[in-house]
Amino acid sequence: MGRKTLVDDVVDGLLDDILEGKLGPHTAIPSESEIAAAYEVSRLTVREALKALRAQNILYVKAGRGTFVNPADAWTGLGAIFKAASHGSGADQVSVGLIEVRRMVETGAAGLAAMRHSPEDVDWMQQCIADMKTSHAAGDLDRFVAADIGFHDAVLKASGNPFVRALFAQLGQLLYTARRETSAVPEIQLHAIDYHQRVLDSILSGDAELARRVMDEHMDQTYEDYERYVHGTKP
Structure with a gap:
């Protein structure tokens, strides 16, 4: 910076x-x-x-x-919007809003990735999942977050649409902050590892509709985990 x-x-x-x-x-x-x-x-x-x-x-x-x-x-301005939403009791609005944005963009990206992914994209996703498992076992939060973000970036790249990655790059710091907050919970890390493998498997199937559906389910799980473990509204 x-x-x-x-x-x-x-x-x-x-x-x-x-x-x-x-x-x-x-x-x-x-x-x-x-x-x-x-x-x-x-x-x-x-x-x-x-x-x-x-x-x-x-x-x-x-x-x-x-x-x-x-x-x-x-x-x-994204920075100003984030600051405004975070002001006072608005932090939840930021987290939920980012999940909604991710759902809108990443479900479509997963569908495209199922049709357009390259062997290099798959290798990158597999390596990110491996890094998530290793860092989870070691309790290395920073490495886990980096691998988590890397996996999703690999999906965006595999979509073959450069505009998608460019748009998400503008949200980089906001996404990192939100990811670090949720990934501090070990249970959420396990859910993320599981769903990332499911997303990868759906992309490898070549079925665009399946990939979109699995990524959408991943966003459902992300929201539910946030509500239960971070926001604390669910028992």
Whole structure:
């Protein structure tokens, strides 16, 4: 991760003010000179920060009237959306939302992978499952998470559609954080190992519908495990 710049400091500070309610939806933000004074930076730095926030639809401009705050449901920056959803009691919303996104994308990717996978893709998936088993036995959480993410990345690659992997790359840090939270539970690790083998077997069958169905079942299990072991809503 790169070193934070003064622009990043201003962006983060203004975003915190928005999330804490100091700057509400559709309210005008302070002037450039006021922000510059508050953060002890130049007005050029402030302009760059405001530009970054506008690019994510966190702020919008009314000609002749100033710059205003957009409601969070209009934001398009993944980092800001994650931060907003995680604010207060919203962490569950993030985890469930990521599972929903994974279900929508990965079920289709598994179906394509059943028809398009290469021997190299299969070798990668098999190695990831082997690494998951080894790291589970050794209690190595970081290695387990890396292998878990690697397996799913291999499925995306095996789909033969480069746009799928590119889209998921934008969620990399969010997915890692969520995966690490759930994978800290040994029972969830065992379920993941079992379902990854099932997904691989379905891909090897060449049956696209079967692969989609098994991946969908894997997402069901992922959600149920989250509810039971992490969120704690099930007995």
